[in-house]
Amino acid sequence: MKGVRTRERSPEGTREGGRRIVADEDAVIARVRAGEPEAYAELVRAHTAVVVRAAVAFGAGADAEDVVQSAFLKAYQALGRFQDGAAFRPWLLRIVANETRNTVRSAVRLRALAGREALMLGSEPLIPESADPALAAVAGERRGLLLAALDELSEEQRQVVTYRYLLEMDEAETAEALGCPRGTVKSRLNRALAKLGRLIGARGAQEGQEGGEERG
Secondary structure, three states: OOOOOOOOOOOOEEEEOOEEEEOOHHHHHHHHHOOOHHHHHHHHHHHHHHHHHHHHHOOOHHHHHHHHHHHHHHHHHOHHHOOOOOOHHHHHHHHHHHHHHHHHHHHOOOOOHHHHHHHHOOOOOOOOOOOOHHHHOOOHHHHHHHHHHHOOOOHHHHHHHHHHHHOOOOHHHHHHHHOOOHHHHHHHHHHHHHHHHHHHHHHHHHHHHHHHHHHO
């Protein structure tokens, strides 16, 4: 997207859960609507990191930068329809998810797991120990197993895990981003975590077996 830089110094604001946020997003959005398009750069700077992580986690792979640029452009163009008082981030992430889906489908290519893993490294922990016993044992060296297992989830399961744990959104934000009730978030998350536990266990056992055969 021409004219909007996605790699700039963070604006003055506060931090929430380790993330930089705009001090008053409602005021910034009002400024943009009032004819001050340069104010949109504040929202871009504040949300670029989480948008990139979302695009990569949803499967954008090598096209992540294009997805991010397009998502910010589409969000800007749709800002007139943004509901006053609503949370900006879940709304933006819905656009990112849709843009990623369209990009992947049109490109008809596999997700770039290696690129996604590189971007995800460093966020500790991906899934808290309280989430599921089968996943509590996933340490840094097994992060690749988790990311590979995400590819085997359904799209809705992958999204709910990404929102709740990879992007560290709370249950209410996740429900808003997905456009579904909180009860649906809980049920999808439970099924997704159970499947992830089975997949990771199976992959770990397979790698252990292969390692033993190589040593033998």
